[in-house]
Amino acid sequence: MSAVKMAVQLGPLRLQNPVLVASGTFGYGSEYADLVDLNRLGGIMVKGTTLHPRAGNPMPRMVETAAGCLNSIGLQNVGVEAFVHEKLPFLRQYRCAVIVNIAGDSYEEFEQLAERLDGVEGVHALEMNISCPNQEKGGIHFGVDPEATREVVSRVRQRTRLPLMVKLSPNVTDITVTARAAVDGGADILSLVNTFVGTAIDAKTRRFKLANITGGLSGPAIKPLALYMVWKVAQAVKVPIVGMGGIMNATDAVEFLLAGASAVAIGTANYVNPRVSIEVLEGIEQYLLEQGEKDVEDIVGTVKRCKPESEF
Ligand SMILES: Cc1cc2nc3c(=O)[nH]c(=O)nc-3n(C[C@H](O)[C@H](O)[C@H](O)COP(=O)(O)O)c2cc1C
Numbered sequence: 634m635s636a637v638k639m640a641v642q643l644g645p646l647r648l649q650n651p652v653l654v655a656s657g658t659f660g661y662g663s664e665y666a667d668l669v670d671l672n673r674l675g676g677i678m679v680k681g682t683t684l685h686p687r688a689g690n691p692m693p694r695m696v697e698t699a700a701g702c703l704n705s706i707g708l709q710n711v712g713v714e715a716f717v718h719e720k721l722p723f724l725r726q727y728r729c730a731v732i733v734n735i736a737g738d739s740y741e742e743f744e745q746l747a748e749r750l751d752g753v754e755g756v757h758a759l760e761m762n763i764s765c766p767n768q769e770k771g772g773i774h775f776g777v778d779p780e781a782t783r784e785v786v787s788r789v790r791q792r793t794r795l796p797l798m799v800k801l802s803p804n805v806t807d808i809t810v811t812a813r814a815a816v817d818g819g820a821d822i823l824s825l826v827n828t829f830v831g832t833a834i835d836a837k838t839r840r841f842k843l844a845n846i847t848g849g850l851s852g853p854a855i856k857p858l859a860l861y862m863v864w865k866v867a868q869a870v871k872v873p874i875v876g877m878g879g880i881m882n883a884t885d886a887v888e889f890l891l892a893g894a895s896a897v898a899i900g901t902a903n904y905v906n907p908r909v910s911i912e913v914l915e916g917i918e919q920y921l922l923e924q925g926e927k928d929v930e931d932i933v934g935t936v937k938r939c940k941p942e943s944e945f
Contacts, residue, residue, distance in 0.1 A: 636918075636922060637918055637921040637922060637926065637927055637928065637929065638927060638928040638929065638930070639651065639914075639917075639918065639929050641675070641895050641896055641929060641930055642873075642895075642930075643796070643798075643821070643822045643873040643875070643895055643896060644796060644821035644822050644872060644873055645796040645821055646730065646757065646758050646796040646798075646821070646822065648675040648676055648730055648896060649675055649728065649729070649730075650673075650674075650675040650914055650917075650929070651675055651890065651895065651896035651897060651917070651929055652674060652675045652886070652896070652897060652899070652910055652913050652914040652917070653674065653675050653676045653677070653678055653730075653732070653875060653896055653897065653898040653899070654674060654676075654677050654678060654898060654899050654900075654903060654910050655678055655877050655898035655899060655900035655903075656678040656679065656680060656681055656732075656734035656760060656762065656800075656898075657680055657681055657704075657706065657734070657900070658899075658900040658901060658903045658904065659677060659678070659679075659680075659903055660679075660680055661679050661680060661716070661720040661723070661724065662677045662679070662723065662724050662727070663720070663723050663724075665903070665907055666723075668907040668908055669907060669908055669910060669911060670911065671724075671727040671729055672727050672728050672729060673729075673911055673914060674727075674729040674910055674911075674914075675729060675730065675896060675914075676729050676730030676731065676732050676757070676758075677724065677729055677730070677731055677732065678732045678734050678760055678824075678898060679716070679720070679724075679731065679732070679733055679734060680710050680734065681708045681710055681734045681735070681736045681762050682710050682711075682712070682713050682716050682733055682734060682735055682736070682746065683708055683710055683712060683713070683735075683736055683737065683742070683746070684712065684713055684737065684742050684745055684746055684749075685712045686710065686711050686712035686715065687707070687708050687709055687710055687712070688709060689706050689707040689708060689709025690705050690706065690707030690709075690844065690845045691844040691845070692844060693842065693843060693844055694706055694707065694843060694844060694845065694848070695848075696833045696842045696843060696848065698831075698833060698850065698852070698854065699854065700852060700853045700854035701850055701851050701852020701853055701854040701855060701879065701901060702850070702851060702852055702901060702904075703831055703832070703833055703842075703843060703848035703849065703850050704828070704848050704849055704851070705843050705844070705845035705847065705848035705849070707845065708736055713735075713746055713749050713750070716733070717749075717750075717753055721753070721755050721756070722755075724755060725754065725755040730757040730758065731755055731756055731757050731758075732757060732758045732759070732760050732798065733750055733756050733758075733759055733760065734759075734760045734761075734762050734800070735747065735750070735759055735760070735761055735762065736761075736762040740784065740785055740788050743761065743775075743785055743788065743789050744788050744789060744792050746759075747759060747789040747792040747793040747795075748792045748793070750793070750795065751792065751793040751794060751795060752794070756795065757795070757796070758795055758796040758797070758798055758822075759789070759793060759795050759796070759797055759798065760798040760799075760800050760824055761785070761786065761789060761797070761798065761799045761800060761820075762800050762827070763775035763776035763781075763782060763785060763786075763799060763800065763801075763802070763815075764776035764777075764800050764801055764802030764803075764804075764826075764827035776800075776801060776802035776804075776805075776811060776827070777802055777804060777805050777811070779810050779811050779813075779814035780814070782799075782811050782814040782815050782818065783814040783815070783817050783818040784818070785818070786799055786814075786815050786817075786818025786819055786820055787817075787818040787819050789819075790818060790819030790820075796821050796822065797819060797820055797821050797822070798820065798821065798822040798823070798824050798875065799815040799818075799820040799822075799823055799824070800823075800824040800825065800827055801815065801823060801824070801825040801826060801827065801862075801866070802826070802827050803825070803826035803827065803828075803829050803855075803858060803859065803862055803878075804829060804830050808825065808826075808862045808865060808866060809865055809866055809868075809869035809870075812825075812866045812869055812870050813869060813870060816870045816871075816872055820872060821872060821873075822872055822873050822874070822875060823866060823870065823872055823873075823874050823875070824874070824875040824876075824877065824898065825859070825862055825863060825866060825874065825875075825876065825877070825878075826855070826858070826859045826862055826863075826877065826878045827849065828848075828849025828850055828851045828855070829849065829850040829851075829855055829858065830847055830848075830849060830850070831847065831848060831849070831850040832846060832847050832848070833848075851878070851879070851900055851901045852879055852881075852900075852901040852902075853879045853881055854879065855878045855879045856878055856879030856880070856881075856885060858878065859876065859877065859878020859879055859889075860876075860878070860888055860889060860892050862878075863876040863878075863889055863892045863893055863894050864892040864893055864936070866893070867892065867893025867894070867934055868893070873895040873896075874893060874894045874895060874896075875894060875895070875896045875897065875898055876889035876890075876892065876893075876894030876896070876897050876898070877889075877897060877898035877899070877900055878900075879901070880897055880898070880899050880900070880902060880913070881902045881905070881909070882902075882909070882912070882913065882916065883912065883913045883914075883915070883916020883917050883919070883920060884916070884920075886899075886913045886916070886917055887916075887917060887920050887932070890917075890929070890932050890933055891932060891933075891934070891935055891936040892934070892936055893933065893934040893936075894933070895930070895933050897913070899913060917929065
């Protein structure tokens with residue numbers, strides 16, 4: 634039993650603690666179950682799920698960069714029916730929340746996914762991926778056009794009673810515009826950020842390193858950008874935020890909470906250290922104890938301006 638209160642309320646979704654693992658970086662949970670006690674996580678955001686199974690983009694589709702990685706996986710996944718019948722029964726054994734990340738090429742595909750998952754035992758929330766940079770059509774289009782964002786979210790809202798999270802793209806000029814559009818459409822929670830579009834070139838061979846040319850940048854390189862966007866969106870909307878982007882340790886996670894996120898998700902760091910999510914959870918508890926705080930919700934959005942030197 635923790636000395637500090639770690640449960641968080643994200644609109645209609647209650648989590649036992651604010652530490653989630655980000656979609657696409659933790660498979661369907663079973664891949665990590667020997668290394669991580671899944672019962673201790675706030676929740677698992679499962680791999681992006683589409684209506685039909687997908688093989689993903691051609692390889693190579695993952696490149697390491699100076700401070701992170703570029704991926705163009707392209708939503709390889711088993712499809713919603715196999716998810717419900719083959720993956721979900723495993724996840725139901727655990728007490729962490731299961732958040733299904735859904736992606737579609739069309740409004741109808743998003744609507745059908747939402748309808749299929751509504752009321753399915755063991756699914757606690759949906760996360761709409763309207764921000765995948767690795768899809769030829771659909772994907773990011775929904776996430777960079779505010780009108781398309783509002784429309785796709787409101788259509789999904791009408792098809793499900795599940796808590797609805799919308800994952801925003803950072804590949805925009807002003808993320809508060811799409812944030813407001815998602816909330817107007819009926820999002821209960823916003824999650825941000827997805828990956829930043831980038832590329833990598835091999836000077837020796839004079840070739841692009843990714844078969845798909847471009848990919849999504851994640852990891853420590855994007856942390857300052859993601860942190861800024863979480864802070865901006867927290868000022869702009871009233872719904873709770875799940876913050877992510879380059880969180881490698883508990884201090885990074887605390888910074889996102891201070892910036893205004895009510896929960897955090899760990900992505901690329903899982904590849905470096907599969908146990909990082911538990912270490913982040915324990916580190917946040919430690920931080921709260923050191924700061925004399927009793928409830929993690931009390932530190933959300935409490936960042937202050939830096940002191941001018943004259944005040945030191
Ligand atoms: C290999 C890989 C696959 C990903 N797949 C998905 C996905 O299927 N759906 C999604 O919404 N985000 C996906 N993401 C984005 C992550 O969930 C997360 O938003 C992003 O990586 C930023 O967090 P990080 O810097 O901690 O990794 C993927 C990221 C990586 C690295």
